[in-house]
Amino acid sequence: MILAVTMNPSVDISYPVDRFKFDDVNRVETVRKTAGGKGLNVARVISQMEDEVLATGVLGGTIGDYIVQELNESNIPNDFLRIEKESRNCIAILHEGMQTEILESGPTLSKEEGTAFLEKFECLLTTASLVTISGSLPKGLPTHFYRKMVEISCNKEKPVIVDSSGEELKQVLKHEKKPFAIKPNIAELSQLLGFEAEAGNIDMKQTLNHEIFKGIEWIVVSMGDKGAFVRHGDDYYQVTIPKIDVINPVGSGDATVAGLAVALNRNQTVESVLKTAMTTGMLNAMEAVTGFVNIRKLKKYYDCVKVKKID
Structure with a gap:
């Protein structure tokens, strides 16, 4: 079973309007509300790939109730730490080919709530x-919180894929207990290292040889329509993808993580792991709904992904 963690989930609300009027009334006829958050997108795609998954994290209030209801209706098993504080809404206003977002920060967790989740997390790891x-x-949790989660997982010999950025990711990588895999994009890689990461093969090999990545089995650097550059152990791979009609790229990174998790959990070959991860990312981008892949198209696009080992 894959345990998918979302520490700050939300209800994602989409308001499509023909023309957004400032300082005036904007009426919306069609509203879409979904259980949101990167880890919930991961869990949704894993479920669509018919792998066993359990969604967890921290939820509260009526918004938290709605998220659980949405997951249950989608037959996604879940077990969250419930708190009294209200979870968050994230609003996207779709207007004139643009997207204006209003993102709530969510609840501020206490030290005790953080400790309670770590205890719950350790219990959930048993299965x-x-x-x-x-x-x-x-808010409220220290930047080294993910580092603690990785340490707990490593002590129980459970491989971890971390898809985060900034100081939270840096804290994870600086610790002696390492995640099994990470999936930064070029911008996140540059932010992490403090210099502009270049996309060329030679430059990327040098970049991923940085001391901070020592001990990580898989580093998958997502590069949008250019595919990915990957370090697996001491080997390097360039992964290229076919041209696709992109409808909604939001959540494609999460779908990539889901494909990566499923393939690793099934002990697939290196080539199959990379092709599966890239294919699920593509399939998400081809759909209007975030965190959705059409599994019937999987083989067609899987066969179009090319994996080349870089000497």
């Missing part, structure tokens, strides 16, 4: 075979 940790931390 997990692999863990994904996605997104940002809620």
